[in-house]
Amino acid sequence: MEIFLPSTKASSLYHKQYIIFFFCRSSFPFFFFPSPHQSTHIPQYSPSHLCVHSPNPTLRRLLSDLISTVRSPISLLHALLHRSLLEIHATLSQSTNLHRQINDPHIADCIELLDLSRDRILSSNAAIAAGSYADARTWLSAVLTNHVTCRDGLNDPSPLKAHLDSLTAQTSAALAVLRAVTVDGGELMELVTELPKWVSPADRKLLEATSLAAVTADVTVSANGGGNYKTVQAAVDAAPEKGNSRYVIYVKKGTYKENVIVGKKKKNLMIVGDGQSNTIITGSLNFVDGTTTYNSATLASMGDGFILQDLCVENTAGPQKHQAVALRINADQAVVNRCQIRAYQDTLYTHSLRQFYRESLISGTVDFIFGNAAVVFQKSQLEARKPMSGQKNAVTAQGRVDPNQNTGTSIQNCKLVPSADLRPVAGSFPTYLGRPWKQYSRTVVMQSYIDSHVNPKGWLEWDGDFALKTLFYGEYSNSGPGAGTAGRVNWAGYHVITDPNVANDFTVAKLIQGGQWLRATGVAFTEGL
Numbered sequence: 329m330e331i332f333l334p335s336t337k338a339s340s341l342y343h344k345q346y347i348i349f350f351f352c353r354s355s356f357p358f359f360f361f362p363s364p365h366q367s368t369h370i371p372q373y374s375p376s377h378l379c380v381h382s383p384n385p386t387l388r389r390l391l392s393d394l395i396s397t398v399r400s401p402i403s404l405l406h407a408l409l410h411r412s413l414l415e416i417h418a419t420l421s422q423s424t425n426l427h428r429q430i431n432d433p434h435i436a437d438c439i440e441l442l443d444l445s446r447d448r449i450l451s452s453n454a455a456i457a458a459g460s461y462a463d464a465r466t467w468l469s470a471v472l473t474n475h476v477t478c479r480d481g482l483n484d485p486s487p488l489k490a491h492l493d494s495l496t497a498q499t500s501a502a503l504a505v506l507r508a509v510t511v512d513g514g515e516l517m518e519l520v521t522e523l524p525k526w527v528s529p530a531d532r533k534l535l536e537a538t539s540l541a542a543v544t545a546d547v548t549v550s551a552n553g554g555g556n557y558k559t560v561q562a563a564v565d566a567a568p569e570k571g572n573s574r575y576v577i578y579v580k581k582g583t584y585k586e587n588v589i590v591g592k593k594k595k596n597l598m599i600v601g602d603g604q605s606n607t608i609i610t611g612s613l614n615f616v617d618g619t620t621t622y623n624s625a626t627l628a629s630m631g632d633g634f635i636l637q638d639l640c641v642e643n644t645a646g647p648q649k650h651q652a653v654a655l656r657i658n659a660d661q662a663v664v665n666r667c668q669i670r671a672y673q674d675t676l677y678t679h680s681l682r683q684f685y686r687e688s689l690i691s692g693t694v695d696f697i698f699g700n701a702a703v704v705f706q707k708s709q710l711e712a713r714k715p716m717s718g719q720k721n722a723v724t725a726q727g728r729v730d731p732n733q734n735t736g737t738s739i740q741n742c743k744l745v746p747s748a749d750l751r752p753v754a755g756s757f758p759t760y761l762g763r764p765w766k767q768y769s770r771t772v773v774m775q776s777y778i779d780s781h782v783n784p785k786g787w788l789e790w791d792g793d794f795a796l797k798t799l800f801y802g803e804y805s806n807s808g809p810g811a812g813t814a815g816r817v818n819w820a821g822y823h824v825i826t827d828p829n830v831a832n833d834f835t836v837a838k839l840i841q842g843g844q845w846l847r848a849t850g851v852a853f854t855e856g857l
Contacts, residue, residue: 545578601639614649625656697723724762735771764795774804784815
């Protein structure tokens, strides 16, 4: 019998070293900051006012040095980000030189991730200066995820690991400071002043459209000719960069065998097809044949404001090829509406930032929804497929690495069901709601239908007792033959949620601040419970 081993995503490379700042309220009067609409004066403080607890001596020394040179926690944040930016530049230079010498695909991933992190740090610095703490926390959470993704993929030994350990520690420290100086709930208050720049009234019509006759496309893709382009990638490459208005690529009915990359500069891009069964983008890159998990995606998007609608994205590598991603998104405020995402292991890589999925079908086997985004699924079908012999299915493998990241996976008003080939043999292939990929893994299933294929335990260990005390797994108001919680795991981090106030933290409004940006797009959504 084949022994079920953790996915080869390196699970134990990053056992978090973190710092938690305890601000002494009795002697630290600026713990609660004024809103950006009030006075911007920040009282001075001395290091004695800051209570620091850290198991990491290097971090303690770093913070002690910085605290002695700054006048406020905001100045401390700026100093941390400045140091991170300098180290990112140095690490990028070293990574580029190494890649020229050994052509390692993992280093190529690191170069891309470091480049993305550089942009997010610059944006975070500006957001902090403007008082937009929620955006800053989201972007710094993504930066930390980028660093961990890079480090996890590196081979031992690697000269880059010391840089990445330092970058990881600095970003964790910045998140801790940012969390400490933000009033509970204050993150959301900073976002209500204006809508994202990329939304427009026209977006509402695009997402509400039930037929392509109602969508005005900028360009058309047709594999058989008759359009502006024959491939989706060609249309993406020709799209404007850093656009302030929606750019629509209509992909006609057909099967497109290609791997599509939407780069970071391709903002506000919408790819819309002729329906989930009619427009299919298909690829087969996979880990076994030498592609990194990160780079195996049939479609990957890093452009903020990305919308995918009315098509299918699949990876046909098969279960024997292990990690083979269909869709990867590390774009902020991304929407997937009325789509099918199909593969086996690691189907959907919700890598980072804020994402929303509506009325979509996601199917797979091991860890088929994984990553560290702040993501909400609504009215979608999460379908477990028949895996290889000896394997166990896990719907989610959430990758939160730090308690101050505002990330997590929320499954709300969805259906968790077996595929047609799994249903008759479900007893031989247990399916679980999730397992903890990283130490602070956070997933909630609420108001959803759970079929009988889900094992009564509900949740699966990753590796022994790893993360069982630090994760947060919750279930709230679910139904169906697999929804009973009497036989669930008794881990310290598992919760049967009975308080709607706790469940509310995992809604569109709270987890992804979607009450603002989703409303402008016109996609259907439930803001609360």
